[in-house]
Amino acid sequence: MAFARAFVPFPPSSSSRPSLLFLTISHLSVPFQSIRNLTVSASSSALNSSASMEMEAPKTHRWRPMCLYYTQGRCIKMDDATHLEKFNHNYSADLKVNATCLNRLRPQDLDYLLVLDLEGKVEILEFPVLMIDAKTMEFIDAFHRFVRPSLMSKQKIMEYIEGKYGRFGVDRIWHDTAIPFKDVLQEFEVWMTNHHLWEKDQGGSLHRAAFVTCGNWDLKTMIPKQCKISKIKMPLYFMEWINLKDIYLNFYKRTATGMMTMMRQLEIPVWGSHHLGIDDAKNIARVLQHMLADGVVLQITARRSTASPDEVNFFFGNRIR
Numbered sequence: 048m049a050f051a052r053a054f055v056p057f058p059p060s061s062s063s064r065p066s067l068l069f070l071t072i073s074h075l076s077v078p079f080q081s082i083r084n085l086t087v088s089a090s091s092s093a094l095n096s097s098a099s100m101e102m103e104a105p106k107t108h109r110w111r112p113m114c115l116y117y118t119q120g121r122c123i124k125m126d127d128a129t130h131l132e133k134f135n136h137n138y139s140a141d142l143k144v145n146a147t148c149l150n151r152l153r154p155q156d157l158d159y160l161l162v163l164d165l166e167g168k169v170e171i172l173e174f175p176v177l178m179i180d181a182k183t184m185e186f187i188d189a190f191h192r193f194v195r196p197s198l199m200s201k202q203k204i205m206e207y208i209e210g211k212y213g214r215f216g217v218d219r220i221w222h223d224t225a226i227p228f229k230d231v232l233q234e235f236e237v238w239m240t241n242h243h244l245w246e247k248d249q250g251g252s253l254h255r256a257a258f259v260t261c262g263n264w265d266l267k268t269m270i271p272k273q274c275k276i277s278k279i280k281m282p283l284y285f286m287e288w289i290n291l292k293d294i295y296l297n298f299y300k301r302t303a304t305g306m307m308t309m310m311r312q313l314e315i316p317v318w319g320s321h322h323l324g325i326d327d328a329k330n331i332a333r334v335l336q337h338m339l340a341d342g343v344v345l346q347i348t349a350r351r352s353t354a355s356p357d358e359v360n361f362f363f364g365n366r367i368r
């Protein structure tokens with residue numbers, strides 16, 4: 048860790064991220080630092096039946112980790128050239144859309160897609176959301192907060208965070224910026240209101256937008272669990288979602304049990320650290336963009352019953368269980 052501090056002097060007390068970060072490219076994991084200047088080429092081939100995906104153009108893309116102080120709205124080094132060179136401060140850099148990808152794009156019922164990928168098992172630790180325009184596939188905006196557990200002891204939080212985020216070298220950033228789930232939702236609601244996705248006094252559901260998740264766990268299991276722990280009524284905008292794996296199964300007629308499988312099958316290179324929420328959300332958003340470019344029409348795959356919210360109705364007969 049001492050080496051890490053010497054290598055990236057931001058923040059001064061931080062166990063900086065790059066020293067421990069592993070970047071997975073084509074199933075090959077190598078220490079991030081040794082390839083931090085490596086040029087990552089976007090995949091130009093896709094499934095035989097699918098549109099050639101050159102969406103990640105330009106062809107060469109130098110991947111850099113996001114500045115996680117920036118994603119929390121807390122970066123104070125925006126005028127430091129060395130810092131800007133080392134860390135990405137532009138979400139859309141990894142989510143660029145090439146105009147040639149729009150040829151097979153189909154009309155969509157929804158205007159906006161909110162890619163959500165929660166982290167944390169006992170309680171939510173990270174809440175990243177990426178907003179994608181369903182009609183142009185373009186990245187619009189992001190919301191990212193680290194979440195402070197409300198029931199856990201300080202000691203337990205220290206262990207939990209070291210185990211989870213220490214291996215990515217971002218545990219210091221987590222401690223510096225995490226806020227309780229209740230506060231995260233308050234900020235998220237302001238963010239959604241600013242984007243006209245939601246208005247509290249109009250019933251509380253999303254307006255022509257839907258969450259997109261990889262699996263049902265995030266909204267079926269973890270959100271209600273955390274709402275109970277945080278003693279809040281589950282907001283109505285969490286009542287329905289799109290499970291990308293079900294859409295994938297019904298569109299490509301092949302099973303993918305997780306994000307990594309979808310990426311492997313679609314030959315999309317994985318960027319960043321798997322299980323760092325913001326990186327996973329970006330990779331899921333890239334799978335989503337690829338599927339849109341292949342002509343998928345998105346629809347809600349699961350919705351809670353308003354009468355008995357514990358009950359979830361699934362809309363595809365053929366789905367990942």
Ligand SMILES: [Zn+2]
Nearest residue numbers: 114117122124
């Ligand atoms: Zn920064």
